[in-house]
Amino acid sequence: xxxxxxxxxxxxxxxxxxxxxxxFPKHLSILGANGSGKSTLAKALCHLTPYxxxxxxxxxxxxxxxxxxxxxxxxxxxxxxxxxxEFLTVGEFVLLGRFAHKExxxxxxxxxxxxxxxxxxxxxxxxxxxxxxxxxxxxxxxLVLIAQALTxxxxxxxxxxxxxxxxxxxxxxxxxxxxDLKQTHQTVLITHDIHLAHFINNPVLFxxxxxxxxxxxxxxxxENLSKLYDVPIKSLAVQYD
Amino acid sequence: MIRLFIWFVLLSILLISPFLGAVDLHLxxxxxxxxxxxxxxxxxxxxxxxxxxxxxxxxxxxGLLFQTLFRNPLMTPYTLGISSGATLGAGIAIKLxxxxxxxxxxxxxxxxxxxxxxxxxxxxxxxxxxxxxxQSSLLLLGIALSLFYTSAxxxxxxxxxxxxxxxxxxxxxxxxxxxxxxxxxxxxxxAALLTLAIYAYRFELQxxxxxxxxxxxxxxxxxxxxLWLLSFASLAIGVLVSISGPIGFIGLIVPHIVTKIYPxxxxxxxxxxxxxxxxxxxxxxxxxxxxxxxxxxxIGIITALIGGPFFIxxxxxxxx
Numbered sequence: 340x341x342x343x344x345x346x347x348x349x350x351x352x353x354x355x356x357x358x359x360x361x362x363f364p365k366h367l368s369i370l371g372a373n374g375s376g377k378s379t380l381a382k383a384l385c386h387l388t389p390y391x392x393x394x395x396x397x398x399x400x401x402x403x404x405x406x407x408x409x410x411x412x413x414x415x416x417x418x419x420x421x422x423x424x425e426f427l428t429v430g431e432f433v434l435l436g437r438f439a440h441k442e443x444x445x446x447x448x449x450x451x452x453x454x455x456x457x458x459x460x461x462x463x464x465x466x467x468x469x470x471x472x473x474x475x476x477x478x479x480x481x482l483v484l485i486a487q488a489l490t491x492x493x494x495x496x497x498x499x500x501x502x503x504x505x506x507x508x509x510x511x512x513x514x515x516x517x518x519d520l521k522q523t524h525q526t527v528l529i530t531h532d533i534h535l536a537h538f539i540n541n542p543v544l545f546x547x548x549x550x551x552x553x554x555x556x557x558x559x560x561x562e563n564l565s566k567l568y569d570v571p572i573k574s575l576a577v578q579y580d
Numbered sequence: 581m582i583r584l585f586i587w588f589v590l591l592s593i594l595l596i597s598p599f600l601g602a603v604d605l606h607l608x609x610x611x612x613x614x615x616x617x618x619x620x621x622x623x624x625x626x627x628x629x630x631x632x633x634x635x636x637x638x639x640x641x642x643g644l645l646f647q648t649l650f651r652n653p654l655m656t657p658y659t660l661g662i663s664s665g666a667t668l669g670a671g672i673a674i675k676l677x678x679x680x681x682x683x684x685x686x687x688x689x690x691x692x693x694x695x696x697x698x699x700x701x702x703x704x705x706x707x708x709x710x711x712x713x714x715q716s717s718l719l720l721l722g723i724a725l726s727l728f729y730t731s732a733x734x735x736x737x738x739x740x741x742x743x744x745x746x747x748x749x750x751x752x753x754x755x756x757x758x759x760x761x762x763x764x765x766x767x768x769x770x771a772a773l774l775t776l777a778i779y780a781y782r783f784e785l786q787x788x789x790x791x792x793x794x795x796x797x798x799x800x801x802x803x804x805x806x807l808w809l810l811s812f813a814s815l816a817i818g819v820l821v822s823i824s825g826p827i828g829f830i831g832l833i834v835p836h837i838v839t840k841i842y843p844x845x846x847x848x849x850x851x852x853x854x855x856x857x858x859x860x861x862x863x864x865x866x867x868x869x870x871x872x873x874x875x876x877x878x879i880g881i882i883t884a885l886i887g888g889p890f891f892i893x894x895x896x897x898x899x900x
Contacts, residue, residue, distance in 0.1 A: 385797060410799035417793075423651035424789035427845045435787055439799035444780045491798070 341384065341495070341527075346392035348379045355379050357549040358392070364555075366521055368528045368536045371546030372568065377529045380546070381497050384527070385415045410439035414488035418500040420480055422472060429475070429483055430468040433459055436490030458489040462516070478509030485516055496520060497527040502535055514538055533564065533575050583841055590859035594633070597862055598625035601869040602876070623760060631764040632756050632865045632879075633858035634771040636830060638820050640838075640857020641774055641850070642813035643831020648789045648846050649806050652715045653894060656831035657817045660722030662699045663828065664729040666821035667752060669695025674747055675736045692822025693815060699725060700814040704807070754825040754880020756865050763823050774816045775854045781805060782847040789846045827861070827880050829887020832894065834860050 341363040348356040355376035369377050382388040386401050386409060394401040396412055404412065414436075437451040459465055462482045467475065475483065481501060488496050498517060502510040514535055520526060521539075530536055536543065536559075543558040544551050545567055557563065564572040571578040598621060599605045605625070609617030643656040657663055673691035703721060710717045733752065737745055758764070778785070784805050787795035795802045820827075834857045838849055861879075864886075868877040 387793060387796060405799075406796060406801045407799035410797060415797050420790075420794075422790040422794070423648075424786070424845055426839070426843050427786075427790065431786070431845055431847075432790075435783070435790075435798055438783060438787060441783070447783075 340395075340397060340525075342395040342398075344393040344395065346380075346383070346390060346394060348376055348383050348388065348390045350376075350379060354549060356546065356551070359551045361544060361551055361553060363527070363544075364542050366526045366528075366539075366541040367544055368530065368539060368541040369544045369546065370530065370533070370536055373531075375546040376549070377546055378499055381415065381499050381527070381529055384497065385409070385413055387415075407439040410491060411493055413495045413497060414491040414493040415497045416484045416488050416499060416501060418503050420472075420484060425471070425473050427472050428469055429464060429472060430455070430459065432472050432483060433464075433487045433490050436487040436492075439491065454492070455486075455490045458486045461489070462486045477504045478506065478512070481505060481509065481513050482516075485513070485520075489520075493524075495525045495527065497529070499529045500531060501528070502530065502532055510535070533559070533572075537575055586841065587859075590856070590863065593866055594629065594859060594862050597866045597869075598629050600866055601625065627761050627764045628756055628758055628865075629862060631758050631767055631824075632862050634764065634767040635756070635820055635824060635827065636834070636857040636859070636861025637771040637854045638767070638774060638816045638857075639827060639830035639861065640834035640853050641771075641778055642817055643857075644835040644838075644846070644849070644853045645778055645785075645809055645813050646831070647835060648785050649810060650715060650718065651789065651791070652719070653836065654719055654832070654891070655715075655722075656829075657696075657813065658826070658828045658831055659719065659891075660699075660703060661725035661729060662696050662703075662722075662814055662817055663821050663826040664726040665695035665699030666692040666818045667695070667826045668729040668733055669693070669698075669818075670751065670822045670825075671733050671736050671748055674751065675740055675744055677744075686822070689819055689822040693818035695729075696814045696818030696821065697811070700810055704810070750878070751825045752880075753878035754827040754883070756824055756879050757876075758823070767820065767823070770816050770819055771854075771858075774812060775851070777809065777812055779850050781809060782850055785809075785850075786845055786847045825878075825880060828884045829890065830857060830861055830883055833883075833887055833890055836890075836894065 343359050343361045346356060346359045347354060356379065369380065371377050379388060383390040384394060384401065386404070396404065396409075401409065434447055434452060434455040437447055437455060441447055441451065459468055462485060464479070464482055464486060467479060467483070472480070472483070481504075501513050501517065505513060510532075517526065517528060517539055526541070528536065528539055528541060542556070543554045545554065545558070547567060552567070554563075559575065561573050564575070599607070603617070603620060605617045605621055609615055610621040612618055646655040646657060646660065647653050669691035670688045673688040702725065703718065706721055707718050733748075737748060740748065784795065784800045787798050787800050788802060788806070792802050835849075835853055837860075838853045838856050842849055842852055864882050865879055868879055868882055871877060
């Protein structure tokens, strides 16, 4: 379980989030305008960016975890995968999810490889297994990232704008996977996509003006959305005229 | 098939190499332990070939390591100024006439080692202040340091006397003319340890080769691993440079050739790069000895003559 106590986050010299205290429910969607600090908050949860205040993960401060122990708790799926190693294959990439479970200095065990293979199959990626990562489309890469996160077998999965680069068909496939994963994992979904958030239907933390507003329910009403996003919204769609 | 052929050719060169040079030796000579040929073979040629092999291993592996940790194919101990740091350190020791030993280690080695370590820590410290396009800025920092070191070395030349300067000039050209077994044994130990250390961290490096963020998220203590591996490689480079002088561009060329032959993820290229680096430098050294010049060419000049254009090629091919 994640709990924030008086959390403040910064980007360069600017304060992005100020004094946020919030206990996360089992599943949570984080919404907010561009630059409202959604991704910064996610990165703070994974101890990737400095912050002030306290982030508790199962009643223990995030920075007290070793890197491996933290990886067993949280898997983070970025919007876009950036990588330097151009020769890495899909199979090798997914297997790296087992790193935190592996003995230092030793190879991945047969069991690790089986786990990775199973999730590759679950995501329907078996034909890509030997292909290079840089030969995949955005839609395929999104599925590979989910397979790797599952291979990590962590409690919590954070999705950072998972559908931002995807066409409607792939966005739907990914959305279905996210919904399914709510059965087995705690999830945090960060998104711009009101439709996606509505489909996943988690309680919502809305970030605005450096602070957070929590909605257990009744978030997706036209009135509420229009007020929060400062633009007329009707049936989950922006009114352009 | 083609891979096997390449390894076969390289291995053959390694085996033939000790017989080539100012005096060509014959196989039957080396079994008569009293002959001059046998003496040349066991005290000069064989140690030299082994020393060269280990030097190539260290240069190629540290090149691969730097490229992976900084995620940039232009990053090597040479391009980042770590070799120059070691050269300056060793140069200062030569200038001060410190041929003697300090705590059982040659003063030149010790100074070379400090030069290399100082440079890597300076770079890591300065890199904290970089933002945005960090990688290319770091490369520029390395080049700036190199230029600074070169000027400092020029100052030492200016202040030095003829004898010292002659030593210094030969040193900065890079030379593999060693005598006896102490240097090859020391370097062999360091090359083995470096290979072992990098191999032990092969999966950490595979993750760091994706991105630093990715490595952290999967459970790598990235700062610790990076610092420890960079320090160890710099130590190896420091010791090597203090014995042989700077030998440039091997760390740039060899990892690149190996990825052409084996387009695989870093984890599967470590041992191959180590071996190929050794073979490749032996090949370069054999060329310098086999060329019919008045005296043998310094190895640093050969590698720089090949490496300079290659560096330019890498920069251009990256832009496209």
